[in-house]
Amino acid sequence: MGGGPAFYRRVDDSWKRTILDPDRSDASFVSQHVYGAGGTNYVYVSDRTQQGRLRLFLSRDAGRSWKTLPQSDVFNVSSGTPLVVDSNNPCRVLTSDARFRTFDCGFTWERITSTQVSGIRFFDNGRFITQQFVPNAAPSQQIVVSVDLGGTWYPIAAIPPALGVFSPDPVNEGEFLARGEDGVYRSTGSSSNWTRSLSWASLGFSEVSVYSNGYYWENGNPNVYISGVAKTTSAGSAGNFLIHSDDGFQTVNVLRAPSVDNSSNDVALGPDGGLYVQSYPQPDAFVAKFSPSGEQFFFTYLGGEDFDAATTVSIDAEDNIIVGGRTKSSQFPFTSSTVENAQGFVAKISADGRRLVWSTRVPMAAVDLPLLVATDKGGRIYAASGGDDEKKLSASGTFLLRLSAADGHVEQLTDLRDVRDFRCMKLDAKGDLIFGHRNGISRFSTATNTASLIAQIPGIEVSSIAFDPFGAITAMGANFRTLQRNEPMALTTPNAFQRVGYNQGDFFPSVTPDAYIGKFSPEGMRISATLFGGNSPERILDGVLDPGGNLVAIGRPGGDDTPWRSVESMRTTYSGPASFVLKMDDKNEAVRYSTYLDGFFATKVFPHPEGGHWIVGWGYYGAPYGTGESDILLYRIRSSPAELPRIDSIVPAVLFTYLRPGDTASISGEGFGGDSVVELGERQVAPRNVTAGKMEILLPETMPAGVYAVTVVSGGKRSAPVRLRIY
16 A cells, blocks of 8 residues: 555445556655545545645545646645635635635636635535624625636624534524634624524533533534533532534534544453453443354443443353443442442453342552453452552552452452553453563462562553464563664564664654554563554554564554555545554564554454454544544454465465464466366365456355365366365
8 A cells, every 4th residue: 555545435335546647656645635426536645755846636536546637836835724615616626725726626726816705614505604804894794605616605694702602503504603712603684683503501511611512513514513512510620522413503412522432441251252342431331242153132221320330341251240440439349348438349240131239349540550450261250450549559559369259259469569560451361460561571470479570671661462372472562652773673683573663763762652562472481572553653452463473563653654465445535533453473474464544543343253353442433534423343354355375386285374264365376267266175165256267266155164275267277276174
């Protein structure tokens, strides 16, 4: 894809990549704005190959092909100039600074010499609309419109001083909406008579910050969104809210109340392949279970009268759910208490989600140290966190509890003074706890109750760990401080995918955090390590290993030159919440794929029982630009098509491709024709996308694990076999 933004169009429920300029790579375009109506579209980009000069592209066929529009002083170097498009005639366009206009889709631009307004806000009902300041007048703001493409403007309504940002009423033509300190106001016709149509108090918001309210008005659709900062009670803390109306605020839907925040959640995979998800639409935590196909088995809340938030979840051998988190509720359903008035909890919920087996109160750090839980094969439950400021369980304030599986009582308490700033905890095959933290990895022996540092990784914060079948530890995270000149080279191995990171040369320190992946022996000896990143911060949040030792990880992306390695990234628009999915080989030397996932904050990744992986997080379903309801989202992804060797070449007896049922494999060869048939063991599989030198096969979902001979029969000729292993 290159290092810059890619452009996609929607075709038959799928995204197709579109090329703006065949003579330039996407890497030359560092930012973009997209406008249009009725199949006519404009893309506005900054071209780094021409010293940041701004360029405009036009498509008249809904994005299938693009033309470069002539450059002029409309597109200056210092600032981007978004467009306001006439939705009735999309070849009539005004620049939003009201200085230029075009009647012919941008092939020629005319300067408006007697500009009467400083900027344009909307196009609606045949009119360009904006807000104008009137000096030495009361009121000093008025709404003005133009029907001749910005040539002349005339006022239609005054805006009282107490009202702020306005938008056209999407239902009542000629009327307008504006926000005030106590609600939303509507103008009556074209007069300056404004009446309140919505009270903030009617929504339960006791206070609203009038300085941060804003409208999101969907041009051409009867939808208005208002966002801002509000309080739900006079004593409550303020939070961002989002409300929506599609009938001019006759009725209102609160999409996101001020106290809702889905940014903290955790997921666990049960022994039956079911997926357990927890998070908190405040004020309560919730726990849910989903089948491998995404069907919801159950959903239950857990909490009291105040703020409750689950932050971690684990599953025992009997499919019971062990969940931990934070609570401020005096009426939280505790069955026991380790320390009175502590703000953490650990609870056990039955496998069907119907019964709270027990819950106990535990201290939890006031800072950002998480409460972590883990359950071993024998049913023992471990909980680790920083201590409460007032009621510390240990001298250092950082502790590990072993809890009874039967009733949650403390069986053992250990001071974790030697394991500070930990971000993740996982049980290895021996039953020891491995902690990832700032500057390294530590092991806690459950047999001797002692902790030891097994690997130092200076400057790296380890946020996730994974184990291969031989006990090797893969540590994932990012550097948390500026790395000086030689530090990145010391952290990575010679054949790493990236050794130095961005702006790390002979004389300059690293200026942005990069994602980090390191593989260590069980004793802590470094085997391989690499950085992954571009010119803005990247970090890995979670990852798992496939049967071949390849890492599948999720994280937060950075800038426009993050090394994407997918032919088509998933929903690539570079807006709102965003994540990446990365597959790295077992030696940290090559990226199998890396893709941008827009509109979504991924938090956990798990192997899917039927192939591919679960990715869980939160975002805006169906609204990648962030103007929608915040949801917990569940994705299933498959591996990128695996490249098999040429079918007529000499190959090893067994090809370790680490494919799963349902994955796609690509076969190279000579002389493939339309009558080709692929023999996969004793099965015949119809190929897809057959060309002269390549074809694809979809591995059946019901294919058992094993080694199979893959043979192509085409034109009466049979190829030599390729051996394929399916896991």
